[in-house]
Structure formats: C-alpha cells, structure tokens
Amino acid sequence: MSDLRDLYQEVIFDHNRNPRNFRAMEDANRTAEGFNPLCGDRLTLYLKVDDGRIVDASFQGSGCAISTASASLMTDALKGRTVEEAEGLFHGFHDLITGEGGAPVDLGKLEVLSGVREFPTRVKCATLAWHTLNAALDDQGEPVTTE
Amino acid sequence: MSGAEGTAERRPAAGTTPPALDVERIRADFPVLHQEVYGKPLVYLDNAATTQKPRAVIDAVSRFYAHDNSNVHRGVHALSQRATEEYEGVRGKVREFLNAASERELIFVRGTTEAINLVAATFGRARIRAGDEILLTEMEHHSNIVPWQLLAEQVGATIKVVPITDTGELVMESFEQLLTDRTRLVAVAHLSNALGTINPVRRIIQAAHDAGVPVLLDGAQAAPHIRVDVRELDCDFYAFSGHKIYGPTGIGVLYGKEKWLEDMPPYQGGGEMIRQVSFTRSTYGDLPAKFEAGTPNIAGAVGLGAAIDYVRGIGLDAIAAHEHAVLEYALAAADAIPGMRVVGRAREKASILSFVLDGIHPHDIGTILDRQGLAVRAGHHCAMPVMEHYCLPATARASFAVYNTRAEVDALMAGIRKVQEVFGL
Structure with missing residues (x-):
C-alpha cells in the first residue's frame, strides 16, 4: 500500500488536522464558493487582492483530507503572489495532478499532492480549491462545482 | 409500530431456523467476484448501487x-x-x-x-x-x-x-x-x-x-x-x-x-x-x-x-435470512470499533450498513478501503435530505447481497481499522 502513503503524506494529514488560513475574512474583496456534488465537499474562498497582488487568502468549509489539505496549502502558496503568478500556479498544479501538460512549474510544497495522480477518483478533491480560486479571480457570482 | 409486520415480511419468525444457504456455491455462480483488485481479493459491498450478475x-x-x-x-x-x-x-x-x-x-x-x-x-x-x-x-x-x-x-x-x-x-x-x-x-x-x-x-x-x-x-x-x-x-x-x-x-x-x-x-x-x-x-x-x-x-x-x-x-426468504445474519454480524462488529458510528439503526432494517468514522471523511475511507480490495460507496447516496437530517456531508456505505459472507465483513472491519491506522487514529 505504498501508493496510499504517496497520497496520504504526513504533510497532508498535518494540513487536514490543522488547516492553515481557516477563517472567514471580513475585508476580502474577492470570494467564491466551491462545491463537489459527488462527495459533498464545500468551501468558501476569501481573497484580498491589492493592486494585482494577493495580499491575503483564507478559506472555510468541510471536505475530505485531500480537499482540505489542498485548500490549506493553496491559500499558503497564494499569499504575496500576483494574480498572474496565481494563474500560473493553477495551471502548474492542474498538470501536476492530472499528469498532463507542459513545462513543469516550481510548485514548492504543493507537490506533496502529486500522489493524487494515481487516484483518478480523487482528482476533483484536490482541484476543488483551485477551481474556486479561478472563480474568485474571475469574480463569477455563481458557485463553482467540480461537475 | 409495525415491528411484527416488517419481521414477517422479510424473515422467518424468531425461533425457526433460517433455511440453509450454501454461499460458496452461490459465489461460484458470479464470475466477477473471483478476481483481485490491487492484489487483494475483491470484496464487493456496493450492492445497493448495483448487484453483480450470475452466469445464468x-x-x-x-x-x-x-x-x-x-x-x-x-x-x-x-x-x-x-x-x-x-x-x-x-x-x-x-x-x-x-x-x-x-x-x-x-x-x-x-x-x-x-x-x-x-x-x-x-x-x-x-x-x-x-x-x-x-x-x-x-x-x-x-x-x-x-x-x-x-x-x-x-x-x-x-x-x-x-x-x-x-x-x-x-x-x-x-x-x-x-x-x-x-x-x-x-x-x-x-x-x-x-x-x-x-x-x-x-x-x-x-x-x-x-x-x-x-x-x-x-x-x-x-x-x-x-x-x-x-x-x-x-x-x-x-x-x-x-x-x-x-x-x-x-x-x-x-x-x-x-x-x-x-x-x-x-x-x-x-x-x-x-x-x-x-x-x-x-x-x-x-x-x-x-x-x-x-x-x-x-x-x-x-x-x-x-x-x-x-x-x-434460491428463495427470497432464504436470501433475506442469510443477509439478515450478515447484517447483524456487521452491526455488532461495527459497534466494537471505537470511533465508528452506524447511521440508521431502525428496528426493521436490511442490507445496508451506512457509517462514519470520527475524524475521517467518507471519501478518504472509500479510497483506502478500495486499495484493500473493498468496494464500498462513499457519498450522499442520492439522498441529500437524509444527510442533512444527520448533519453529515456524506457517509460510507457497505451494502450486502446474497453472495456476501461473514468473512467479508471481517475483511471490511480489518479494512476500517487500517483506515484509522493510516489516519493515525
């Protein structure tokens, strides 16, 4: 069951048990809601974007270990990035998880989620936060779903 | 309530011996059951979603x-x-x-x-x-x-x-x-x-x-x-x-x-x-x-x-009696696992073991059980109002059919302990 250990790495358990940036943000200027109807995972993402830069990111919601850890790691990774850099991370993360795509992007800590690639049924858990990020940056009013 | 009514519907009255059912012979009728998944014998417990098909x-x-x-x-x-x-x-x-x-x-x-x-x-x-x-x-x-x-x-x-x-x-x-x-x-x-x-x-x-x-x-x-x-x-x-x-x-x-x-x-x-x-x-x-x-x-x-x-x-009364025995066995085994909670404890009940584990989301349970060859369902089971009643986003669900055995229930419970172990619980 070594591939289970690849999926459920210690860092993921840590972020699942103690999710970072897990709070509502009063002064957020971009928010979006994500929902995975298949398993019921839900999250609300809060961003504070100032002059094209994400100065703060947080989330709230409930989900499996993969989706919670992914949202926690993502919000950590976003802080201080420009919107353009965040979009680059989105594509890099997507490629990492699906095993597709072009030139590798340095994803830093986010790479602990690479094990998801071997679990196709869990890809949507890992990408829910990122699709919600896309919606927040596009400022779509509608909640996004993974379906 | 209508306890006696439901009982009469699905199994012989208490005290009578349920008709014997040769599970191994029945299992031999289902080609799909005889395979390994991730190197483990398949234990198919998603029968409420769909059952397997006999050779006939x-x-x-x-x-x-x-x-x-x-x-x-x-x-x-x-x-x-x-x-x-x-x-x-x-x-x-x-x-x-x-x-x-x-x-x-x-x-x-x-x-x-x-x-x-x-x-x-x-x-x-x-x-x-x-x-x-x-x-x-x-x-x-x-x-x-x-x-x-x-x-x-x-x-x-x-x-x-x-x-x-x-x-x-x-x-x-x-x-x-x-x-x-x-x-x-x-x-x-x-x-x-x-x-x-x-x-x-x-x-x-x-x-x-x-x-x-x-x-x-x-x-x-x-x-x-x-x-x-x-x-x-x-x-x-x-x-x-x-x-x-x-x-x-x-x-x-x-x-x-x-x-x-x-x-x-x-x-x-x-x-x-x-x-x-x-x-x-x-x-x-x-x-x-x-x-x-x-x-x-x-x-x-x-x-x-x-x-x-x-x-x-086979006879539906024999099937019901067999499945009831497997379900009762599973309910007792579930109660013996700390941190495991069965959702749905109606007096009249058949086939379904819906459950949650403390601190572990059902989707994670499903993945870890799957890697042990155990096929269960994780989700809202197309019954979102039920999930809402219990304030749960989802449950894991094992559902039994005529070909399931107590040995498979043992495998499920061992799998659940493994899930808890992976999560350090």
Missing part, C-alpha cells in the same frame, strides 16, 4: 443475441416470434414474482427512476392539480423526490415530507397528520437506500387507502431483499430495477393496478403503443403496450427473467 443472467443475454435476436410484436418470421415469446414470457415471470393479478399491470421500463417518472408524468398530470399535495418522506432517494417536484412545479401542487427519527424510522404520527384531504398520492421507499430502514408499508397503505389516497412504493432496494406481494400489500404502484436484483442495467418494472393504468394517459408516444395512427387522431394500444413506446430493451428483459429465476431458485 450473462448466458441468457448472450444466448438471446446469439440465437433469437429480433424485434418483438411485429415480425411474422420465426425469430420475431421467439423474441416476442421470450419477452412476454418474462412479463409472466414478473407477475409471479410480484404476485400481480395480471400481466396487463406490468410495464417494462428502464428502471425505477423511469417508472416513477412515468407515474408522475401520467397519473400525476391527469390527477394532481393546483393546491393538491404529494406526500413523500425524508428518507427518499432523489429519484422519488425530483419527479414529484417537477410535477408540483408544473401543476402548482405542494410536496409534503414525513420526517424521520434519529434512528432512521418514519415518524408515523406525522405521517398520519400530513395525510389530509388534499393528499393525492403517497410515494415512499419500501427499503431506504441510505439507511436500510424497512418502512411499515402495510400500515402506510392502509392509512392512505382509508383516506382514499393511492400509494406508490419505490422498491428499488426492497425487491432483492424482501419478498414482495403487491396484492397482499395492496399498493397502487410498485417500481423496481433489474440491475439491483442480479439482472442487467436498463430494464426495470412498473407495477400499477389496472384501474389506474387504464385511466392514465400514455407516457411516451411512438411505435408499439398505438392502435391506429392518422394525422387527425391516434388511438392507443391496450395495456401494457400503451406504456411501452418504441423497441424495448428485449435482451435486458430476457436477462431480468433469468435473474428472477435465479432469485426464486
């Missing part, structure tokens, strides 16, 4: 295509005659299986979902008007909620919902209060797919009939586990799916009392269901053809016939 069903479908394939009810040639005889022969088997009064009362459909949609679209549109009420329960599958919502929106009717208790039983006092002179139909699951509760359907039907209200039973989960006698139950409609009773997907049955079916307008228009067609007017065929427009799933029906033969060969 696989062979019947294959034999039909290899020897008798033709369209039904139209050709003058030998193959068409054989296909028609086989297809209609299955209707006879279904009649015996449900103890319906007549084959005219049995409509072949794609499955339970289509059966309920058919009733909503025909019976519903003809008889349910603005201000009328349709009475459902909190434990219904989405397929016994959404068709009624669509109808209610179209005609201006209202949906009323019988609540459930925390053990997963219907609050019968509320049912009686919600049954009013505005109620036009009661639609209720015979056996809940998310909780395993066997509902007191006789009592429901009797109370509804006393108020002059017809009752539809969603039998998708019940048909493989409980002996169903539609005349004894006196239900007005009964729906079930072939694939949950060891038959093929894409075939199911709607039973309806002849008086209703005669009265209802057709569902879909097309070939097969007409008597005469002209551009000014068409007249419809007799029952059951009136509700079977187009070429039906003939091979599926043949497979369903083989599945019914298979189930009747």
